[in-house]
Amino acid sequence: MTPLVVGQLLSxxxxxxxxxxxxLISFAGSLVALICAGRMVGADGKPNLAVVACAAVALGxxxxxxxHFIGMLAYRLPVGISYNVPxxxxxxxxxxxxxxxxxxxAGGRSKFSKPxxxxxxxxxxxxxxxxxxMGMFAMNMRASMDFDLNIVGLSVAIAITxxxxxLWLAFNLRRLSHKVAAAAVMGxxxxxxxxxxxxxxxMICIAAAPADALAIGGNYMGLSVFGTAGAVLIFIYWVITGTSLDAPAAARRVRTS
Known part of the structure; x- marks a missing residue:
């Protein structure tokens, strides 16, 4: 392996x-969030904050x-990378x-509103x-970051779009097949x-990585995050489609039957 030189651009x-x-995890989280969004407002027109919280966990x-975190773990440099826990x-x-x-x-207060x-x-x-x-700055490694502000601006535009x-898809789709397609687009x-x-x-090579006692890393962290996130999504879906948080939806079905 070729020794690294301070100031070297890392590929x-x-x-x-x-x-x-x-x-895959972005698609799954988006899909569960879309399912939650359809149940955020009760039959009385008031928000079900428990469902809002579930949607926030699923989406955010x-x-x-x-x-983002799994994507960060997919990013490999010829230097070790760990992540600041706080x-x-x-x-x-x-x-x-x-x-x-x-x-x-967007739609949790009563109904979808443009403002x-x-x-x-x-x-x-x-x-x-x-x-x-913030996640990028949490990277602890033998490298400093020099940002291209034009690309940063592009990423901001993509994020807002x-x-x-x-948010539009979350409150304007009803059929499951449409939500699946929308979740793929969101992913x-x-x-x-x-x-x-x-x-x-x-990434520019520096002399040494900053000392960080509260850092995490490891070869299997990506799989661990994926597995944990998947388990959380399954739990949210089970709760949302069960009887506890789905009472408003059940009430709507009773009233319309």
Whole structure:
């Protein structure tokens, strides 16, 4: 292996298996979020905050954050990479909170509204970018990052557009087949934003990685995140389609029968 030189531009590679998993988890999270969105408003016109929370976890925590983190793990450099735990956790919480607020603004209060949709799209798009670049700065490695601001701007535009599409689809689709197709589109959009954002950074070799006592890493972390995220999605789907949180939907069916 050729020794690295300080100041050398590092060439990244990707694990195609983890790239595929990143899309799959984004698709699955988006689909469960779409299913949740159809149940966020009760028969009385009031929001079911428990369902809003489930949708936020499915979309923000799984469809967006887990996709981004697995995508980060797919990113390979000729230096070791670990991740700062506090920043990683903050980025996860931020993704869930921002998604919940955006979903609530767009259609969780009573019904889908254009002003709420626009506000939610802007909030979610900017929030996704903040979460993404926070995740990049959580990388602990023997490299510094030099960003191409034009590509950063492109990633922001993609994120806002993708957020707008996701929120519109969440509240304007009813048939399951349409939701499956929409989830695939959302998965592609989220992945596109992520990998465009990653390409904005040029990695420059430095003398040594910063000391970080609270860092995590490992060869199997991608599979661990995928498995954990999948289990959470299964639980959310089970809860949402069960009787506890589905009472408003059940009430609607009784009233219309």
């Amino acid at each position: 990244p590679e990707y694990s195609l298996g983890l790239v595929a998993l990143s899309f 925590g799984i469809g967006i954050w887990s996709m 920043l990683t956790v903050v980025s996860l919480v931020a993704a869930i909170l921002i998604s919940g607020i955006a979903l609530y603004l 709420g949709w626009l506000a939610g799209s802007l909030l979610a798009g900017v929030g996704v970018c903040v979460m993404h670049y 993708a957020a707008g599409a996701a 592609v959009a989220v992945c596109t934003m992520h990998y465009v954002g990653m390409s904005a950074a040029n």
